[in-house]
Amino acid sequence: MNLSLGPLLYYWPRDDVFAFYEAAQRWPVTRIHLGESVCSRRHLLRLSDWLALAETLAAAGKEVVLSTQTLIESESDLKTLRRVVADGRFLVEANEWGAVRLLSESGMPFVAGSTLNVYNPQTLDFLARLGARRWLPPVEMSRAALAALLAHAPAGIETEVFGYGRLPLAYSARCFTARHYNLPKDDCRFRCLDHPDGLPLATREGAPFLALNGIQTQSAGVYSLIGELPALASLGVASLRLSPQSRHMARVVAAFDAALHGAAGAAAELARLLPGPAVDGYWHGRPGLEHGAPSC
Amino acid sequence: MTLELVCPAGNLTSLKAAVDHGADAVYIGFRDNTNARAFPGLNFDEAQAAEGLRYAHDRGRKVLLALNTYPQSDTWQRWTAAVDRAAKLGIDAAILADAGLMRYAAQTHPRLRLHLSVQGSATNHEAVNFYRAHFGVQRAVLPRVLSLAQVENVARHTDVEIELFGFGGLCVMVEGRCLLSSYCTGESPNSAGVCSPAKAVQWRETPAGLESRLNGVLLDRYGGDEKAGYPTLCKGRFEVRGETYYALEEPTSLNTLDLLPAMLKIGIAAIKIEGRQRSPAYVAQVTQVWRAAIDAAKRDAANFAPTPAWQAALDKLSEGQSHTLGAYHRPWK
Numbered sequence: 174m175n176l177s178l179g180p181l182l183y184y185w186p187r188d189d190v191f192a193f194y195e196a197a198q199r200w201p202v203t204r205i206h207l208g209e210s211v212c213s214r215r216h217l218l219r220l221s222d223w224l225a226l227a228e229t230l231a232a233a234g235k236e237v238v239l240s241t242q243t244l245i246e247s248e249s250d251l252k253t254l255r256r257v258v259a260d261g262r263f264l265v266e267a268n269e270w271g272a273v274r275l276l277s278e279s280g281m282p283f284v285a286g287s288t289l290n291v292y293n294p295q296t297l298d299f300l301a302r303l304g305a306r307r308w309l310p311p312v313e314m315s316r317a318a319l320a321a322l323l324a325h326a327p328a329g330i331e332t333e334v335f336g337y338g339r340l341p342l343a344y345s346a347r348c349f350t351a352r353h354y355n356l357p358k359d360d361c362r363f364r365c366l367d368h369p370d371g372l373p374l375a376t377r378e379g380a381p382f383l384a385l386n387g388i389q390t391q392s393a394g395v396y397s398l399i400g401e402l403p404a405l406a407s408l409g410v411a412s413l414r415l416s417p418q419s420r421h422m423a424r425v426v427a428a429f430d431a432a433l434h435g436a437a438g439a440a441a442e443l444a445r446l447l448p449g450p451a452v453d454g455y456w457h458g459r460p461g462l463e464h465g466a467p468s469c
Numbered sequence: 470m471t472l473e474l475v476c477p478a479g480n481l482t483s484l485k486a487a488v489d490h491g492a493d494a495v496y497i498g499f500r501d502n503t504n505a506r507a508f509p510g511l512n513f514d515e516a517q518a519a520e521g522l523r524y525a526h527d528r529g530r531k532v533l534l535a536l537n538t539y540p541q542s543d544t545w546q547r548w549t550a551a552v553d554r555a556a557k558l559g560i561d562a563a564i565l566a567d568a569g570l571m572r573y574a575a576q577t578h579p580r581l582r583l584h585l586s587v588q589g590s591a592t593n594h595e596a597v598n599f600y601r602a603h604f605g606v607q608r609a610v611l612p613r614v615l616s617l618a619q620v621e622n623v624a625r626h627t628d629v630e631i632e633l634f635g636f637g638g639l640c641v642m643v644e645g646r647c648l649l650s651s652y653c654t655g656e657s658p659n660s661a662g663v664c665s666p667a668k669a670v671q672w673r674e675t676p677a678g679l680e681s682r683l684n685g686v687l688l689d690r691y692g693g694d695e696k697a698g699y700p701t702l703c704k705g706r707f708e709v710r711g712e713t714y715y716a717l718e719e720p721t722s723l724n725t726l727d728l729l730p731a732m733l734k735i736g737i738a739a740i741k742i743e744g745r746q747r748s749p750a751y752v753a754q755v756t757q758v759w760r761a762a763i764d765a766a767k768r769d770a771a772n773f774a775p776t777p778a779w780q781a782a783l784d785k786l787s788e789g790q791s792h793t794l795g796a797y798h799r800p801w802k
Contacts, residue, residue: 193732243641245593246619254595270568271595274602288646290590290659292539295569313651313660321542343647343703346614346796349717353709358802375708376687382707383649385716390642392652454655460684461652 175203176429177333179416180210180240180266182341183366183386187217191283193417194226197235200423200428204236204412208257210243210268212348212387213250214361220256227263236264242269243288244388256283264306277303286334287311287335287398288344294325309414312340312396315458316404323408331411337399337425338416339371339384339449340392340461349385361387369419370448381449382462394452394462399432399440401456421446473739474763475533476756477633479511479746484521484532486753491760494531495565497521498745502536503551504612505588507662518558531561535745537586539567540663549573556581564610565589566645571604584632585609588658590645592619594626601629601649608632608738612643613723617797621735630703630738635725636755637743639795641703643716649702654684665701672697681705724783724792726759726775729766751786758782 178197181190197205207223207230218226218388227237239257242250257265258275267273268286276283285291285308297308310319312335323332323459350372351361371384371391381393396414398405405413415426425446432439444451454463476492479485487495488553498504500512513521518534529558534555540548548570555563563581565571566588574581587610600606600690608630611620642649644658651657654669671682674746679691681700688705691697698704698720707716723743725732732740740763742755758779766773784792795801 189572208489243646244614245596246615247593248622251593251595269593269596270589270591270599271593273598274595288590290539290567290645292567292660293542293569295540295545295573297569299568299572304740311648311659313648313657318541318543325542340648340652342652343642343649345642345717346616347641347718347802353712353716357800375559377690377706377708377713378687378710380686383668387711390649390717455651460655461648462686 174402174410174433175412176201176416176426176433177412178202178206179335179338179414180206180208181367181417182389183209183419184212184215184363184369185369185419186366190218193422194230196423198230198233200426201257202235202415202426204238204241206238206266208240210240211389212377213242213247213253215365220253222321224260238264238266238284240266240286241272244346245269245271246346260324273300273303277457280304282306285309294322294327297322297330298327301330303326305330307333307412309335311335312345313455313461316401316456317458320408332409333412333414334398334405334410334416335427336395336413337397338395338418340396341389342392343390345388348388349390350387353385392452393449395449396453396455397443397447397451398453398456399429399443402432418448420448470738472763472767473614474756474759475739475741476752477745478521478752479506479745481517481521482749483752485524486749487688487756488525488528488530490753490756492756494527494533494561494739495521496533496535496745499551499554501547502662503538503548505537505662506659507538508667508746511746515554515558522558522560533562533564533584535564536570537564537566537588539659540570541660552578562608563662570701571600571606575604582607587612587634588645590643592643594623595631597623597627601627608675613640614643614796615730615783617731620655620797624735624737632739632741633732633737634723634743635740636759637722639718639721639723639793653686654701670700722787722792723789723795725761725794725797726779726783728794728797729762730770730773733766733770754782755786798800
């Protein structure tokens, strides 16, 4: 099993993004996902910047995947998508079905992202025939459900599992960050830049619950499968996705790499690096915000 | 010009109420988790569905069947059996979300008309046309996140009929792309056919007010004069940077009566009323108002304006007794 770095889900200053990927070249990740997958208004890096970054990382020996927008509403969103597909140099991750259409009609292999909602082997088979080479289950899928699916999975398609980070839970046309600042979405003044790990949302009794990231809603809890690596390997999962956070990402990757090599203490090291409470309920078939395997 | 009124029915009484009050089509679900309103005591067994179909067909109306959850690997046959049953019953269209299930339906029952469910999350014409090309989908229900201009752009670029939500509960998230409910309760619309399920709801009187919780998570707290609504997760009050407010969405309903002329102009094929979980009386009243409104708009779109009586009737039935144009009206975003 190898490690992959998921797409940056937040909006960071341009220099911070370049510094992040400059450092990531040296991290023990096999694959790096680039591109803006959340909000079309985020433009500090243009597609040309992402493509240049992709070339640099590929030259440094990383596999590069271009991740595309999850919510494609407008003709200009589609235009961006068409340019990514037309470039053709890198594998592309489709996060919605319009992207699947463009990629499959171009005869390009692709990655089927977790928001395509693959819940059964029949849908996975359909995607594999269209050219999917790798896929990700929905983040809510349990270990048992994944095992049931993989028992009948088609040949020739790799499984990658979201294994670390705040869970991307929902997408809206509404921008919740702009809403918080009483700004219209079309004039949001890019307040996401002030919240490099999302804007924390708590219940009225102060319990961390969610994180607002523009049009995306994430969990406040940080999903971590560092204790489940043997189970993932035994299911035949090829890759574990680590989702970028603004601080300690090098150490997060190092902890997972150490755990993959059987080092003791990796989970304890990771526990010190989480930007929120640890959760893994989904993996155990329970509410996502819970933590730990059932005691029975 | 066609603009069908598609109304919800959670049982036979509601179906008849919808037909009697002017629905062109009624949508129903089977009594299991193959549809996104898998609530206890709701929905149709095969005999009831057959009777509903007879009732509607005798009056020249249609019955559509929602099979719009995502089939799970170990119970896949439950969904294919439901598709088989729909074809056997002579359902006018099956409303599907899952691509694998659509492939099954298109291959096994080529004459069964397919609609793409809102749970399929198609928000652009490339996605809509994908389902047309692969499965012959004839209609797509668009998520409640597009502006009317965006809806028009989709409609312009596809032969697939477009159905829009007109009234009822407002999903602030893209349908099919929201896991908030399972994060909190373990059950989501995608995999369990429920959102914020009633069995996870707890109400408690406290010195600070009436509290609503979902699987223990505090969704809201109501003062003495505040009206407490059903605790749907995205409509709770939360704290963000020290401020307590409806961080995601107010407890409000969607009501697009005002947009009827625009929808007619775009060539929208159908307007859907949300609420299979609502009562027969609700279905009757909403259907009656919308029937009158659609007929008025078709007669004279240029001079159409919703009557105060219609709006008052709908407001009374709305969640939070207020309504919004939602994303169709861009400033909402």
